[in-house]
Structures are given as structure tokens and as C-alpha cells.
Amino acid sequence: MQVKDLTVEELKLLIQKTVTETIESLLIDVEEDRQLKPEIKQQLLDSLQRTRNGESGIPAEEVAKKLGLNW
Known part of the structure; x- marks a missing residue:
């Protein structure tokens, strides 16, 4: 599956999960x-x-x- 195939909600969840994992790795590493x-x-x-x-x-x-970005 590619990003272009995701719904807005699926993309938001993916971003949220990625950010959470990144923050956790910074705190735990x-x-x-x-x-x-x-x-x-x-x-x-x-x-x-x-x-x-x-x-x-x-x-x-x-x-x-x-x-000032277009969303």
C-alpha cells in the first residue's frame, strides 16, 4: 500500500504512530x-x-x- 492510497484518517494514524515510536525510541535508547x-x-x-x-x-x-501552509 502506498501513502496515496490512504484515507486522511489512516494517514493521521500512521503519522501519530510514527511520532510516538520515534519519541519512545529517543527516550529509551x-x-x-x-x-x-x-x-x-x-x-x-x-x-x-x-x-x-x-x-x-x-x-x-x-x-x-x-x-502558512496549504493543507
């Missing part, structure tokens, strides 16, 4: 010699928890509008 500031780490953990609880973030359309 102890082999990397990088450290996050504690407040940034906490913000990311809080964001992941809100997502797991079913809370929505800022809609992509709103972010695009703020950045």
Missing part, C-alpha cells in the same frame, strides 16, 4: 550518548500519556494554517 533536558523529557512523556488516554493534540490543519 540508552546506547545513544544523548541526554534530553529533564523538562523536555517530561513534556514528551506527558504528551505520550495524553495520546494514550485518547486526547487529541492540535489538528494538522491548524498547524498548517499557522505555518
Whole structure:
């Protein structure tokens, strides 16, 4: 399946899953010699928890509008 075959909702879910996996890998990867500031780490953990609880973030359309992008 290609991205062009996805519905908007499927694409949003794919992006959400990818972002979540990326953030988790950054927080868990102890082999990397990088450290996050504690407040940034906490913000990311809080964001992941809100997502797991079913809370929505800022809609992509709103972010695009703020950045002057056509969505």
C-alpha cells in the first residue's frame, strides 16, 4: 500500500504512530550518548500519556494554517 492510497484518517494514524515510536525510541535508547533536558523529557512523556488516554493534540490543519501552509 502506498501513502496515496490512504484515507486522511489512516494517514493521521500512521503519522501519530510514527511520532510516538520515534519519541519512545529517543527516550529509551540508552546506547545513544544523548541526554534530553529533564523538562523536555517530561513534556514528551506527558504528551505520550495524553495520546494514550485518547486526547487529541492540535489538528494538522491548524498547524498548517499557522505555518502558512496549504493543507
